[in-house]
Amino acid sequence: MKIAFLTDPLSQFKTYKDSTFAMMREAHRRGYEIYAFGPEDMALEGGQVIANISKITLTGDSEDWYRAEAAVSMPLSSFDAVLQRKDPPFDMEYIYATYLLEMAEQQGARVFNKPAAIRNHNEKLSIAQFSQFTTxxxxxxxxxxxxxxxxxxxxxxxxxxxxxxxxxxxxxxxxxxxxxxxxxxxxxxxxxxxxxxxxIPEIVHGDKRILLIGGKVVPYALARIPQNGEVRGNLAAGGVGVAQDLSERDLEIAQTLAPQLYERGLLLVGLDVIGNCLTEVNVTSPTCFQEITQQKGFDVAAMFTDALEVAVTSPYKKTSV
Incomplete structure (x- = not known):
C-alpha cells in the first residue's frame, strides 16, 4: 500500500510523542510505502489535483529519523490512501486544502478523514449535535x-x-x-x-482524550491534567497526560458517537471529555497515540492501520451532518 501523509514539516516532529510518526512507523513495519507533502505542495493543474510529494524512508534513529527523496509531482489519485494530518489553525488555507482534496476524491483519491466531513465538523461547534452530553x-x-x-x-x-x-x-x-x-x-x-x-470543575482530574477509530472506541483515554494553577489540560499548554480506563459515562459518549461519525466519513476522531461532559470533537489531526501506547501497552497505531486497511477497500461512507 502507498500512503501519502499531508502534514506539517517533518523536521518539526517530536517523534517521542507524535501520532503521525506513530502511524508512519506502523505503516513502515507493515512494508508500506510512505510519502509526505504539505498543503503548499498541492495544485490543481490541467484539471487534476497534484502535489510535489517526497518518498520517505524511516531510519530507526530517534533524532535523524527519516530520509526524504527529491519531491516528484504526482496525482493524489495514485495513492492507496491520503491521510490529512495537518494541524490547525483551521483558517481559509486549511479550507482551500479541503476543497482540493475533495476534487482529488472525485478523481479517485481515498482521503482520510474525508475533507467534506472535516469542514462540516467544527471541533467546538460539533458538540451541539450531541447536546445530551454537554455542559x-x-x-x-x-x-x-x-x-x-x-x-x-x-x-x-x-x-x-x-x-x-x-x-x-x-x-x-x-x-x-x-x-x-x-x-x-x-x-x-x-x-x-x-x-x-x-x-466544569472536574477539569482538575483531567481533560480526557478519547479516540474513535473506524467507528470503534480505543479502550483507554489520556487524561490531560492541568498543572501550576492552569485551567487548561492541553499538553501544548503544559498539561500532564495520564492514560486511564474509560468510565461508564466515557463509554456511553464514545459508543454513541463512534458509529455516527464513522458513517459521516471520519475514520479517526478525538473526543474531549471533562467529567461527564463532551467538550470537543477533534477531526483535523487527533493525537495521543503514543502516550496511550506507552502507558497502557495498547497499540493505537496498529488499530488505526487495521482500520485504514479496511477503509481503503470499502465503499466510501456518506458525509452528512
Whole structure:
C-alpha cells in the first residue's frame, strides 16, 4: 500500500510523542510505502489535483529519523490512501486544502478523514449535535448574551471556535473580573463568534482524550491534567497526560458517537471529555497515540492501520451532518 501523509514539516516532529510518526512507523513495519507533502505542495493543474510529494524512508534513529527523496509531482489519485494530518489553525488555507482534496476524491483519491466531513465538523461547534452530553453552552458574538450567561452560571469558560492546544481559553469566575476585556478580545469587538460554557470543575482530574477509530472506541483515554494553577489540560499548554480506563459515562459518549461519525466519513476522531461532559470533537489531526501506547501497552497505531486497511477497500461512507 502507498500512503501519502499531508502534514506539517517533518523536521518539526517530536517523534517521542507524535501520532503521525506513530502511524508512519506502523505503516513502515507493515512494508508500506510512505510519502509526505504539505498543503503548499498541492495544485490543481490541467484539471487534476497534484502535489510535489517526497518518498520517505524511516531510519530507526530517534533524532535523524527519516530520509526524504527529491519531491516528484504526482496525482493524489495514485495513492492507496491520503491521510490529512495537518494541524490547525483551521483558517481559509486549511479550507482551500479541503476543497482540493475533495476534487482529488472525485478523481479517485481515498482521503482520510474525508475533507467534506472535516469542514462540516467544527471541533467546538460539533458538540451541539450531541447536546445530551454537554455542559450548558452558548455560541454567540453578542456581549449582552455572554454577560447574561455569566450571570446565570457564575463560573464560565470562553474560547474561540478555531483554536487548538488550549490557545485563547479564558476562565471568568463569579466576580466577573475582566469579563468585558475578554469578550472584546475574543469577539474582536463583537465581530467574531465564540463559545461560552459553564465551567466544569472536574477539569482538575483531567481533560480526557478519547479516540474513535473506524467507528470503534480505543479502550483507554489520556487524561490531560492541568498543572501550576492552569485551567487548561492541553499538553501544548503544559498539561500532564495520564492514560486511564474509560468510565461508564466515557463509554456511553464514545459508543454513541463512534458509529455516527464513522458513517459521516471520519475514520479517526478525538473526543474531549471533562467529567461527564463532551467538550470537543477533534477531526483535523487527533493525537495521543503514543502516550496511550506507552502507558497502557495498547497499540493505537496498529488499530488505526487495521482500520485504514479496511477503509481503503470499502465503499466510501456518506458525509452528512
Amino acid at each position: 450548558p453552552t452558548l455560541v454567540t458574538r453578542d456581549e449582552q448574551r455572554i454577560r447574561a450567561f455569566h450571570r446565570a452560571h457564575q463560573d464560565i469558560i470562553l474560547k474561540p471556535l478555531d483554536g487548538m492546544g488550549g490557545a485563547g481559553i479564558f476562565r471568568i469566575r463569579e466576580d466577573g473580573m475582566n469579563l468585558g476585556s475578554v469578550i472584546e478580545t475574543l469577539t474582536l469587538n463583537s465581530t467574531r463568534t465564540i463559545m461560552v460554557q459553564r465551567y
